[in-house]
Amino acid sequence: AESVLRGQGSCGRCPADFVARMESVIRHIQTLPARSDGDWKTLRDALAHSLDVLTSNVAEIPAALASLEPARHAAGMAFLLEVLVGAATIPDPQQTFDFVGPFLVAADEEQVKKASAHMCAVCKWYAQAAVDGGQQARLRSLRPLLSALTKLRPSAETLTPVHSEFVRVCLKSKAYHLAARLLDQPICDIELSDRQTLMTPECFLCYFYYGAMVRIGMKQHTQALQLLLVVLTHPASCLSAIQVDAYKKFTLVSLKVSGELPNLPMYASHIVQRYAKSPSYAADIAEAFKQGDVGALRRVVEEKAPAIQADNNMGLAKQVVESLQRHKVRMLTHTYLTLSLAEIAKEIGLDESKASDVEQLVFDMISSGEINARIDASAGNVFFEDDDHDMEPGMVVQIQDKLQKIMALAQRISAFEQQVVSCPSYVRKTVALEGGVPGAVAAVGGYDFMDM
16 A cells, blocks of 8 residues: 555655655554454544545545455544545545445444444445446445444344435335345334434434335335334424325325324324324325215325325325225125125216226225125126134234234333433433422423433
8 A cells, every 4th residue: 555655646646745644544544453442542533633634635545445454444444435435526436336335245343333423424325326326236235235234233123324225225226125124123222322323313214214115115004104103203393304205105005004094193293293284185185085985086186196296106196096995895895795896886986887897896805805705797796795703823823923022012111111210310300300309490391301
């Protein structure tokens, strides 16, 4: 590396002072492997001292990176890469993209955790470059991003800023199955010991919002609703654009799945609760769906088409129209034993001449297990039968598995509650609220005693 830098300096590309400073930077990275907190602090301070030189000579950073090894110098390389990708003009974006991928895979896990803030910044740039680079670049970036994510998190249940970037690239590349594996892992913790990890409310919201879109793409609408509820119940003092779009999707998916729009939980922010009651095309669709008029619902979708398309929700809106027809067919099973295809068409808002369309709809619902019925094609009749309520053997196993998960979650909540009530900060604020300390000031309105 020294010979390369000296050669560049002799050609007039690098000032002599810069060559000396860069050689010093490389020596610091090579001699301080950042295995301990003390080494990392020393290395970080040394690199920060040379930051002005690095930012003014970004074009020479790739040469320095080429002389280092990700398995031994990952922390220092992450610092240099953050400076490189954060520059106003990157000398060779494609070369940098090609370098970052193998670096994320080969980087030492222990050093990755030490330099988590720098790694997250590099991963964010890498993910955006992959999205901008087209389908091949997106697919190439998935393994490096997943590798970085795995190394950054202290446990599988911990959310990191790279989670949202990985799921976003999966969503853009339609690699839903890869994102689903990550989404299957419950998130129970957010690492806050290092406040420089770039974990923000936006990262949190984006992970669950992108995850919901992946579930929708996989037709797993119930799981999508669960993820959207996490977004909508996130504490907020102002309305987020992510929550606005999440509520629209929550409305459409709820209508498709259950035929009704449930109220938001009482612990949802009053800001989100207020938005849910405000006029929007989602509210108009929900109201038309509630009236049960397929024609009126179609007209609402057509009238609001520009706004729906702007939110990329037209596909969901069309599915809601279809689901109203299916919902009305399900309601008929509670009233009638036998109906002709023409009568069903009339009940669900179709022309009686479209008996073949009704037959296909009923057949699909029977195949998917939505209704229990028989079709007499020769007579053009449908016979609705009682549902078989016998529990299958596999259902018992699923219920037992669910109960075990619920019990495990209850134990975790109990343990967390014990940590909270024994926290000195919580005790001090609680005592102050109760006025139990001489001279303590009573809390003013709006004070949140859980705000630690």
